[in-house]
Amino acid sequence: MPSPSVFHEVLCAVFQVRDHLPGEPPVLSVLLWQRAFDPQAGSWSLPGGSLQADEDLRSSALRQLAEKVDLRQVAHLEQLSVFSEPDRVPGPxxxxxxxxxxxxxxSQPNLPPDTRWHPVSMLPEISFDHRQIVERARRRLAAKLSYTNIAFALAPAEFSMSALSDIYCAALGYPVDSTNLLRILSRRGVITATGxxxxxxxxxxxxxxxYRFADKQLRITDEFATLRPPL
Structure with a gap:
């Protein structure tokens, strides 16, 4: 008996640390677009779409971001996970x-009218299993902040330590002392003073x-390190 058709899509959870409320610290936000048609019209989705026969996964992810939400430059992009539950979306x-x-x-990308940054802690009605994907992506980011230099992709080219600690705080979900952060990142050779x-x-x-990041490519800085919330 022939097997039913199985389709393959590529979805992108893109994060940015952004101001949300005046006078409040910035928050980690994810890029979502609002569905105009069923299934689940009106809900918010991660940008993505079908994998084409002539492209690899990364090329498809970059194309989807450019076509769906007009985002043409990302500081870092990495494969996250595969979601393959048989009933994760209705239909085939x-x-x-x-x-x-x-x-x-x-960065201030020029987004289409149906696309918006949403705080990860205040997600709207979100399509299918996309909330699960956002949570998986946030956990990956938080983990990598401990042992890599991945924060270079969230920070501006130059920054004060208080601004960088705000970025770490937004991504991790708990306060990060700027003095301790400077000591740790300087010891690992992750950041350098601009003078x-x-x-x-x-x-x-x-x-x-x-300060600025010493590298603009992902690298492991301390494979045994863990950033922990304050007691």
């Missing part, structure tokens, strides 16, 4: 290969020293 069976992507906090200073804050004071 669809297997999803998912990707984790990141955009620097100072310049930034603008003073609203309350004045000494201008903050600025």
């Amino acid at each position: 069976r669809v297997i999803a290969s998912s990707y984790l992507g990141m955009v620097p906090s100072d 310049t200073v930034g603008r003073t804050g609203p309350s004045g004071g000494r201008p903050p020293a600025l």
Whole structure:
């Protein structure tokens, strides 16, 4: 007996640390687009679509981001996981290969009207198993912040340590002390001082020293390291 058709799609969970409420710290947000047609019209989906016969998975992920949400540059993109539950979407069976992507906090991509950044902690009604994919992507990001330099993909080219600790805090979900973060990342050779200073804050004071990431490619910095929440 011939087997039924199985389709293959590629989905992208793209994160950015963004301001959400005035006066509040920035939050980790994920890029979603609103479905106009059934199934589940009106719900929000991760950008993605069908894998074409002449492309590999990464090429498909980049194409989907460009075509669906007009996002043409990501600082980092890596394969996340495969979601293959037989009933994950209605109708014919669809297997999803998912990707984790990141955009620097100072990037302002020109998004279509049906596309929006949503705080990961306040997701709207989300399609199918896409919430599960977002959660898997966030856990991957949090884990890699401990033992790699992956934060380069969320940070601007130059930053103060307080701004970088805000990015770590948003991605990890708990406070990160900027002094300890500077000590750890400097010891591992992850960041370097630029020799310049930034603008003073609203309350004045000494201008903050600025730093940059030593590399713009993912690398392991301490394979046994773990960033833990404060006690």
